[in-house]
Amino acid sequence: MSPAARAVSAVAAAVSRAAAALGAVATALCLVLVTVSVVARYLAGLPQPWIDKTAGWLVVALVLLAAPEAQRRFEHIGVDVLTNALRGHAARGARLVSTLSVALVAGILLHAGLETVAFSRMIGVMTEIDGVPVWWIQALLPLGAALLMVVALAQSVVLALGQEPDYLPDGAEELPRDTLARGE
Numbered sequence: 001m002s003p004a005a006r007a008v009s010a011v012a013a014a015v016s017r018a019a020a021a022l023g024a025v026a027t028a029l030c031l032v033l034v035t036v037s038v039v040a041r042y043l044a045g046l047p048q049p050w051i052d053k054t055a056g057w058l059v060v061a062l063v064l065l066a067a068p069e070a071q072r073r074f075e076h077i078g079v080d081v082l083t084n085a086l087r088g089h090a091a092r093g094a095r096l097v098s099t100l101s102v103a104l105v106a107g108i109l110l111h112a113g114l115e116t117v118a119f120s121r122m123i124g125v126m127t128e129i130d131g132v133p134v135w136w137i138q139a140l141l142p143l144g145a146a147l148l149m150v151v152a153l154a155q156s157v158v159l160a161l162g163q164e165p166d167y168l169p170d171g172a173e174e175l176p177r178d179t180l181a182r183g184e
Contacts (some may be wrong), residue, residue: 005163012154013166016068019147023065030058050129057137064144068151071102073167092159095168099155106149113142 001009037051070076083094120135127134155165 001158001163002161003160005161008154008157012068012072013153015074015147015150019065019144021067023062023069026058026061029056030062033058047133053127053129057140060137061140064140065147067144071148072151072155072165074165074169075167077101077102092162095129096156096159099152099159099165103149103152103156106145106152109145110142110149113138113145117142 013111033051033055037048037055040051041047067076083091083098086094105119117138120133120138126132127137158165
């Protein structure tokens with residue numbers, strides 16, 4: 001990999017790993033809060049409705065923060081029947097279109113998220129939990145979208161430079177069909 005492609009990939013890796021680490025913290029915190037909620041509700045008879053709301057917000061956080069790493073590793077949902085059949089420049093072109101499409105969608109989500117946050121701040125919408133503005137939760141959308149866009153654009157630059165991004169699937173890691181049929 002060329003030095004320019006390596007540098008772009010390193011930035012994308014650092015960004016996505018940091019976001020994934022925060023997503024992992026959100027996951028662990030969500031697990032703890034749900035456990036506390038179950039214990040409080042069913043063993044102590046003291047339901048804590050704020051925990052259910054907070055756990056929902058943490059699920060949103062973990063999804064939006066994990067998406068950049070899933071994109072970087074090409075572990076996202078995709079239809080790879082066409083790209084696995086293509087070779088050479090055609091395969092690189094299809095992958096470039098794919099990563100640019102992800103960047104475009106991330107850009108649209110970023111724009112919409114920023115507008116949503118600005119509107120919520122302007123009218124001062126609050127959550128059901130005292131003192132927590134809605135825009136704090138909504139800010140996860142532009143944050144996650146911006147990080148996803150950074151990763152997808154980095155992959156696009158690497159592909160445009162004629163290189164292969166890290167973790168680019170080669171089809172060798174597919175599960176055998178009989179394993180999938182048996183549900184193993």
